[in-house]
Amino acid sequence: THTPASAAALLDCLPGEAAAALEHLRVTGLLVPAGVGRYAFPNDLREAAVKGGLTTGVLPAPATGDPPVWAHRVHLAGLAHWYLGSLYRVNLPLALPAVVRNRYHAGVDRFPRGRLFTSPSESLPWADEELEGVLALAGQLASPAFDTGDELAGRPLSAFAAEAARALETYFGIRFAWxxxxxxxxxALMVAERTGDEYSRAAALVQLGKVHGRRGEGDRGVELLTRGIDLFRALGEDLEAVAASSALVACLAISGRIELAVRVGERAMEEANRPGLEALRTMVLNNLGRCRMLLGEWEEAHRLLTESYTGARLPHGRTTAAGALAGYHLRVGEYTEAVRWAERALAHSAEQPFDPVMVAEQRHALAAALRGMGETRRARIEETQAEALLADLNRREDTDVRLPASPGACVDHGSREGDGNGDTGRRNSPGADCGRGFDGT
Structure with missing residues (x-):
C-alpha cells in the first residue's frame, strides 16, 4: 500500500502532488482505497504485475542478477530513508531507557526525513499499518544487487532490513509481533552474513534469540543470544552485550537452567552498575528474583524483587517488578498483598502501551488472588479480560497463547506453527513454574 507521504518519498515529489496522482490512479481504477489516505493495487492487477516482472510498488524490478538501474536505486533509497526516519521516530513518544532512547535519536539524526509523532497512540498504529510495506521493501532490498553503494547513510541499501529491525525492536516487544x-x-541476518557485516549479524542474532524467549523456547533462545553476545564482545561492543544479558538470563531460566541463569545474572549485575544502565539493572534484578523463587529461596527473592521495583523509573520496569511481586505473594499465599501488587502492576502498564501477554498474566494473577480471598465474581471479570487480550493476540499472530489452568502456573506459549515433527513450540521446564514474567525478551 501507499500513502501520499510514502509515494512522495518514493518519487521525490511534494506530498500534495503525490496525493493528487494517487487519487487520479484511484479514479481510473488502477488503485483501490485501502484505508483512510491509503491506496493499493487491486488483486488482479497485482497478480498481473508480478507475472509481468513488476514489484507490488510503483517501480519495475530489475531482472534477477542484473544491477538495478540508477533511477531505480534513487527512488528506492528515497523510500528507504523516509521509512527509517519514520520508524525511528515511532519510539520518540515512548518512555524508554537512556541507552535505547539514545539509539533511536541517533537513528533520527541519520535519517532526518519521515513522519512526526506526538504520542504512542499515534505512532504505534501507524507502524501497524506500515509494517507489511516495510517487510516488503526489506525483502526487495535484501537482494545481492543492493550490496554495494552507500545510499543508506553510508551503508548499502541491502542494510535496510538491519536498520528497520533496530528501529522496530521496542515496537515488536510492545505488540508481541514475533x-x-x-x-x-x-x-537482516542473511544480508549480514553475505556482506560480512558483523555488527548487524550480532544484532539480528540477539533479536532472534529474544523471539524464541518470548515464545517460551528457551534452549534456542540461549543458543542465539549467546552467539550474538559473544560476537558483540568480540567487536568491543560491551554495552550491547550487557544490554542483551537480561534476555539470556530469562532464556536460561525458561529452559530450566536456573543455577546458570543466576550466575549469568549476577555477572550482568556487576556490569549494569555503570551509569545509564539503571533500567537494565532493574530487569536483571527482576529475573534474579524470579530465579530465586524457582529455587525456593523466598526471602532472597522478595529482597531482589523489592529492590527491582524501588529502582525502577520507567513504566516497563515498574510494571514487570510489581507483577513479579504479585506473583511472589500469590505463591506464598498472601492474597491481599498479591491483589495490591497486581493492581499496581496494571496501573503501571496503563501508563503507556504494553505487551498484551504480560498484561494478561497480571490480570490472571489478580484473578487468582481474588479467588484466594473468596471474591469469585471479581476474579471472573479479570479472567475474562485476560482471555480477551490473548484471543486478540492469537488472532493477529496466529499463535496459541493460553492462560494456565491453575493459579501460579505458567502461561502456555504454544504456537499453531510447528517444526514439522509435531512440536508446536510448547516447552515444559522448571522455569515454567514462574510464568512468562522473565524480563528482557
Whole structure:
C-alpha cells in the first residue's frame, strides 16, 4: 500500500502532488482505497504485475542478477530513508531507557526525513499499518544487487532490513509481533552474513534469540543470544552485550537452567552498575528474583524483587517488578498483598502501551488472588479480560497463547506453527513454574 507521504518519498515529489496522482490512479481504477489516505493495487492487477516482472510498488524490478538501474536505486533509497526516519521516530513518544532512547535519536539524526509523532497512540498504529510495506521493501532490498553503494547513510541499501529491525525492536516487544520480528531479522541476518557485516549479524542474532524467549523456547533462545553476545564482545561492543544479558538470563531460566541463569545474572549485575544502565539493572534484578523463587529461596527473592521495583523509573520496569511481586505473594499465599501488587502492576502498564501477554498474566494473577480471598465474581471479570487480550493476540499472530489452568502456573506459549515433527513450540521446564514474567525478551 501507499500513502501520499510514502509515494512522495518514493518519487521525490511534494506530498500534495503525490496525493493528487494517487487519487487520479484511484479514479481510473488502477488503485483501490485501502484505508483512510491509503491506496493499493487491486488483486488482479497485482497478480498481473508480478507475472509481468513488476514489484507490488510503483517501480519495475530489475531482472534477477542484473544491477538495478540508477533511477531505480534513487527512488528506492528515497523510500528507504523516509521509512527509517519514520520508524525511528515511532519510539520518540515512548518512555524508554537512556541507552535505547539514545539509539533511536541517533537513528533520527541519520535519517532526518519521515513522519512526526506526538504520542504512542499515534505512532504505534501507524507502524501497524506500515509494517507489511516495510517487510516488503526489506525483502526487495535484501537482494545481492543492493550490496554495494552507500545510499543508506553510508551503508548499502541491502542494510535496510538491519536498520528497520533496530528501529522496530521496542515496537515488536510492545505488540508481541514475533512473526514480523523473526521475518525482518531473518532478512537482516542473511544480508549480514553475505556482506560480512558483523555488527548487524550480532544484532539480528540477539533479536532472534529474544523471539524464541518470548515464545517460551528457551534452549534456542540461549543458543542465539549467546552467539550474538559473544560476537558483540568480540567487536568491543560491551554495552550491547550487557544490554542483551537480561534476555539470556530469562532464556536460561525458561529452559530450566536456573543455577546458570543466576550466575549469568549476577555477572550482568556487576556490569549494569555503570551509569545509564539503571533500567537494565532493574530487569536483571527482576529475573534474579524470579530465579530465586524457582529455587525456593523466598526471602532472597522478595529482597531482589523489592529492590527491582524501588529502582525502577520507567513504566516497563515498574510494571514487570510489581507483577513479579504479585506473583511472589500469590505463591506464598498472601492474597491481599498479591491483589495490591497486581493492581499496581496494571496501573503501571496503563501508563503507556504494553505487551498484551504480560498484561494478561497480571490480570490472571489478580484473578487468582481474588479467588484466594473468596471474591469469585471479581476474579471472573479479570479472567475474562485476560482471555480477551490473548484471543486478540492469537488472532493477529496466529499463535496459541493460553492462560494456565491453575493459579501460579505458567502461561502456555504454544504456537499453531510447528517444526514439522509435531512440536508446536510448547516447552515444559522448571522455569515454567514462574510464568512468562522473565524480563528482557
Amino acid at each position: 512473526r514480523a520480528q523473526r521475518r525482518l531479522n531473518g532478512l
